Amino acid sequence: MRVVRALLTVAAVVLLLLAATPWVDRIDPSWLPPVQALGRLWIALALLGVVLSVLTRAWLAGGANAVAIAVALVTIVNVSNRPDCDAGEARVAVMTVNAYFGEADVEQLSTAIQRHDIDVLVVTEATEPMIASLLRTDAGKRFVHRSGQTVEGREADGTVILSRDRARRVDVPAGEAETFQQPAMSVDVDGANVLVRAVHPVPPVDTWLPDWRQGLLDLGEWQRTQRGRPLVMAGDFNASSAHAAFRDAKRGMYDTAGWWPSATWPMDRSHPPFADIDHVLVRGLSVRAAGTEDIEGTDHRAVWADLRVCRR
Incomplete structure (x- = not known):
C-alpha cells in the first residue's frame, strides 16, 4: 500500500505541473501550447486521482490533485470583464x-x-x-x-x-x-x-x-x-x-x-x-x-x- 501511495503522489505532482503550464508564457518547447490547452483532461484525471487517493488514504496525493483541479479551473472558468452596462x-x-x-x-x-x-x-x-x-x-x-x-x-x-x-x-x-x-x-x-x-x-x-x-x-x-x-x-x-x-x-x-x-x-x-x-x-x-x-x-x-x- 505504501508503494501505491507513493505512485499516486508522484502522478498527482506530475498532474499539478501539467495543470500549471498555462502560467508559463513561452512557445518552446513546441509541445507546450498543446499541453496548455488540455486543462479539461487534467481536471478529469485529477478527479480520478482524488477518488483513488481517498480509497488508499494517500492524503498528500489527494491534496496535490485538489490543487491541480483548482489551478486548471482558473484558466478555464471565465469570470473577468463581464459587461456591466445599461x-x-x-x-x-x-x-x-x-x-x-x-x-x-x-x-x-x-x-x-x-x-x-x-x-x-x-x-x-x-x-x-x-x-x-x-x-x-x-x-x-x-x-x-x-x-x-x-x-x-x-x-x-x-x-x-x-x-x-x-x-x-x-x-x-x-x-x-x-x-x-x-x-x-x-x-x-x-x-x-x-x-x-x-x-x-x-x-x-x-x-x-x-x-x-x-x-x-x-x-x-x-x-x-x-x-x-x-x-x-x-x-x-x-x-x-x-x-x-x-x-x-x-x-x-x-x-x-x-x-x-x-x-x-x-x-x-x-x-x-x-x-x-x-x-x-x-x-x-x-x-x-x-x-x-x-x-x-x-x-x-x-x-x-x-x-x-x-x-x-
Whole structure:
C-alpha cells in the first residue's frame, strides 16, 4: 500500500505541473501550447486521482490533485470583464464558424443563422463557392454587405464578414506576424457603429509558433487602440485562456461563452472536443444569450452571441 501511495503522489505532482503550464508564457518547447490547452483532461484525471487517493488514504496525493483541479479551473472558468452596462435596444447577433476549407454544411449553417436571427456572420477558412452557396439560401439572402472577395480553392486563408446591416470595410494594420485574413467592418446597428474584427491567427504548430504568439499579441495591441466604441472580435483564435498570448489579446474584453466555455475543437475525432479556441469577444456590448452550434463538414463548433449595444 505504501508503494501505491507513493505512485499516486508522484502522478498527482506530475498532474499539478501539467495543470500549471498555462502560467508559463513561452512557445518552446513546441509541445507546450498543446499541453496548455488540455486543462479539461487534467481536471478529469485529477478527479480520478482524488477518488483513488481517498480509497488508499494517500492524503498528500489527494491534496496535490485538489490543487491541480483548482489551478486548471482558473484558466478555464471565465469570470473577468463581464459587461456591466445599461443595455439599449440596439441589437446585433453575431456568429462565427470555421468552415474547414469551405466544407461546412451550408444548409445546417443556414438553419443555425435563422434559429438565432444572426445579423453578422464571420466565416474563417471560407471559399468563394461556399459563400456563394450560403448567400443563395433563405437565411443567406439577409446578408447584403460583406468584407470582400475570398479564396476560390481549398485554403485556410479565406475569411469573410457578412452583415445584414449597413456596413463598411475598415482598414486594419498588417501587424508583425504572419496570419490568415483578418478583415474588419464597421456595422451600423440602429445608429451605433459597432466595429467587428474577424480573427484567424495561424495555429501553434512548429513552424508557426512565433507568428501564432505574435499574432495574438498584435490583436491585443490593436483592440486596445479601439477603446471608446463597441467592439466585437470573433473567429478561430487557435488559442484559449490557457495561453498567455490569448489572455493578452482579450484583456479588457469579455468572452461571451459565459463562465464555462464549451469546447469547440476538434469535432471530427473519436474523442470529444477539448479546446475552446473559437470565440466571440466583446466590449461595449451586453450579452443576452450565447451558445454553440454543431455544423457537419467542419471540425469546429460554431459560436454565437445575442448582443445589445450599451448606452453611453
